Amino acid sequence: MEPLALYIHWPFCLSKCPYCDFNSHVRERVDQARWRGALLAELRREAARAGRRPLASIFFGGGTPSLMAPETAAALIEAAGALFDAPADLEVTLEANPTSVEAAKLRDFRAAGVNRISLGVQALDGEALRFLGRQHDAAQAIAALEAGRAIFPRISFDLIYARPGQPEAAWRAELRRALARAADHLSLYQLTIEPGTRFATLHARGEIVLPDGDEAARLYWATVEEAARFGLAPYEVSNYAQPGAESRHNLVYWRYGDYLGIGPGAHQRLMLDGALLAARRHRAPEEWLARVERDGHAVIEEEALAPQDRAREALLMGLRLAEGVDPARIEARSGLAFAATVDPAMLAACLDEGYLEWQGARLVATDEGRMRLDAMLPALLR
Ligand SMILES: C[S@@+](CC[C@H](N)C(=O)[O-])C[C@H]1O[C@@H](n2cnc3c(N)ncnc32)[C@H](O)[C@@H]1O
């Protein structure tokens, strides 16, 4: 059986960042013991359905899971280890914010079994950090990176670039400062305006202006170039790693493997008796908690995906990867012949334009193609 990835969502943050549309909420007080009990309950329920399987990874995401009590992470890691077959080097990642409160807890998370952290640095420039509404400054980010490196065998961090008015030279310098402190893995995201956020309001009023397409493309190439100097290659649209340091957890998503998602709003894809079941959980933290305490889970929707939807998802995810997709795998996961999943005329056009190419048996988006995935995929998929 294919190894399973386990995602655990912690939906709380110290404050809401103005660009963020993740399922994250600010609360005065969180009852850690109740949350621990409820997360464990959902985990046990899903494990009973999935059966005993090999486990590929655990990922604590958010929200800000570094605000979780380390005992909660420890209990969940231990339960997952008992419910599934976990390898000795199981990848266990925790997203952490670089405020001092959280940095002080890093050792406890390491003792709990976390062996990889993903730090939300976002910028190393004070003014940019204020613009992004972050709770930490550049010095705290550097301190957290250094503490993270001393404590964890693996560490990654996130930066947001293509910010309003960000000159290429300044971004290169900031990225170099970051890369010098890296990390065998980095997530480098271009700032996007998400509907319903404070930035969406400012953007609509013209108070935030993003770099245009050409400028964003220049910044992307600068990013690839700088990362390469430090031996980090873009193995996915926004993710850079040294060979072998790729996020095993995220690779399960992009290779369209099975994953469990517990906690508010978490998504799940699980193959059971030939049906690929897509489940979604209640997003609101209090409602999620009440439902789990009442019913043992907070799944609000579960459906068996049609073959065409499976193929579409597999292509959407897989073409983000530098390794591209293996049509035989898409056929196996979807039950559809590959030829039936894409529009043949569009495929020919994308190959012709140099946006896609065959590398042996694999279909791969070229560098040019990967920058245009959002425009290309809707037309390509049947
Ligand atoms: C779930 S969030 C991060 C977790 C953690 N709470 C933090 O803020 O560091 C995952 C990452 O998505 C990125 N992100 C979120 N919203 C974004 C946006 N609108 N544009 C670009 N990147 C974004 C940020 O880099 C963020 O670290």
Ligand code: SF4
């Ligand atoms: S970016 Fe991170 S800290 Fe900020 S609101 Fe989103 S999840 Fe919370």
